[in-house]
Amino acid sequence: MLMTTLKQITGLVFMVLLVASCATRKVTRVDPAEQIDLSGRWNDVDSRQVAEQMMHDALSKPWLERFTGRQERPPVVIVGVVINRSHEHIEAETFIKDIEREFVNSGRVRVVENDFFREKLREERAQQQVNASLATQKRLARELGADFMLLGTINSTVDQYRKEKVVNYKINLELVNLESTEKVWIGDKEIKKYIKN
Amino acid sequence: MKTKPVNPLQFPATGIILLFSLLLSLPALAQERNKRQTESLLTARKWTLMDVKKKKLTKLKKMDGFRMEEGNEMSFSIDHKFRYKNNDYEYMSGKWVLDGKKLLLVHDARDATNRLNNSHLKIIRLTKTELYVKRMDKPKGKLVFK
Numbered sequence: 279m280l281m282t283t284l285k286q287i288t289g290l291v292f293m294v295l296l297v298a299s300c301a302t303r304k305v306t307r308v309d310p311a312e313q314i315d316l317s318g319r320w321n322d323v324d325s326r327q328v329a330e331q332m333m334h335d336a337l338s339k340p341w342l343e344r345f346t347g348r349q350e351r352p353p354v355v356i357v358g359v360v361i362n363r364s365h366e367h368i369e370a371e372t373f374i375k376d377i378e379r380e381f382v383n384s385g386r387v388r389v390v391e392n393d394f395f396r397e398k399l400r401e402e403r404a405q406q407q408v409n410a411s412l413a414t415q416k417r418l419a420r421e422l423g424a425d426f427m428l429l430g431t432i433n434s435t436v437d438q439y440r441k442e443k444v445v446n447y448k449i450n451l452e453l454v455n456l457e458s459t460e461k462v463w464i465g466d467k468e469i470k471k472y473i474k475n
Numbered sequence: 476m477k478t479k480p481v482n483p484l485q486f487p488a489t490g491i492i493l494l495f496s497l498l499l500s501l502p503a504l505a506q507e508r509n510k511r512q513t514e515s516l517l518t519a520r521k522w523t524l525m526d527v528k529k530k531k532l533t534k535l536k537k538m539d540g541f542r543m544e545e546g547n548e549m550s551f552s553i554d555h556k557f558r559y560k561n562n563d564y565e566y567m568s569g570k571w572v573l574d575g576k577k578l579l580l581v582h583d584a585r586d587a588t589n590r591l592n593n594s595h596l597k598i599i600r601l602t603k604t605e606l607y608v609k610r611m612d613k614p615k616g617k618l619v620f621k
Binding site for chain 1: 520521550552554556558559560564566567568569582583584586587588589
């Protein structure tokens with residue numbers, strides 16, 4: 279009798295587990311440009327908005343015309359550090375890459391590799407000096423020196439009361455002349471979110 | 476002795492004043508609601524220029540170096556900043572202000588001077604999928620964004 283009950287309970291638990299494991303999950307492909315906010319945290323939409331605002335701002339301001347007019351060549355820019363001082367983990371590279379791409383595509387700003395990838399390139403070039411044929415070796419000390427460095431900060435403020443929360447992100451990017459340390463452009467973007475749980 | 480509470484609507488003058496103030500506030504409320512609706516439609520998506528009704532708008536010389544062609548992108552954000560990119564990789568960015576059907580774009584001058592310029596647009600039709608505007612500055616012309 280006890281064995282039968284035990285078997286029935288085991289069977290029931292098994293059935294419940296089986297049904298639970300087969301719970302339906304719906305996955306839908308959506309347009310990457312579509313705005314979907316789930317938790318209210320920093321997401322792809324915020325990143326895209328920052329990238330678009332910053333690159334349009336940077337490329338429409340007079341620093342570019344002034345430099346091109348004076349030097350008769352497009353400026354060379356290197357992306358430096360973007361410090362995250364916000365309360366969340368924010369990957370600055372997602373919008374920095376967009377800005378770099380737009381700089382390069384526009385043909386009005388030249389971009390050189392940042393320190394991490396530059397080291398990799400230098401390693402490869404050093405290897406070539408030993409291992410590559412003379413005809414295909416790339417020469418040393420032929421890198422393009424940057425005129426400007428792009429630096430930035432991400433800050434956030436949070437105001438919360440019971441189930442309501444207001445988060446304000448402020449992203450500042452600035453372009454600094456490497457030789458004179460003069461700031462030629464400062465771009466900022468604010469994103470304010472009201473979250474109600 | 477007990478005093479009876481006074482109903483303000485019993486007095487004709489108070490009632491008339493209340494009615495008038497209510498009537499006067501109605502258009503303002505409707506205007507505010509319309510403005511919010513237009514702003515939310517404008518900021519909802521990125522607009523791509525699909526049709527330029529006047530040829531002059533696509534000419535570099537006539538447009539002072541910033542021509543408008545099919546495929547240009549324009550977007551408005553909720554913080555009242557706008558972005559415009561044309562097919563020559565020329566960029567325009569700045570603030571936008573809406574006044575009824577009039578849309579004012581404040582942006583930097585397209586030279587090395589520190590000067591702000593304005594572009595005036597008039598919204599002819601705005602739906603979820605279409606933004607039909609008329610450029611009010613010379614050369615004037617209609618533009619269809621989708």
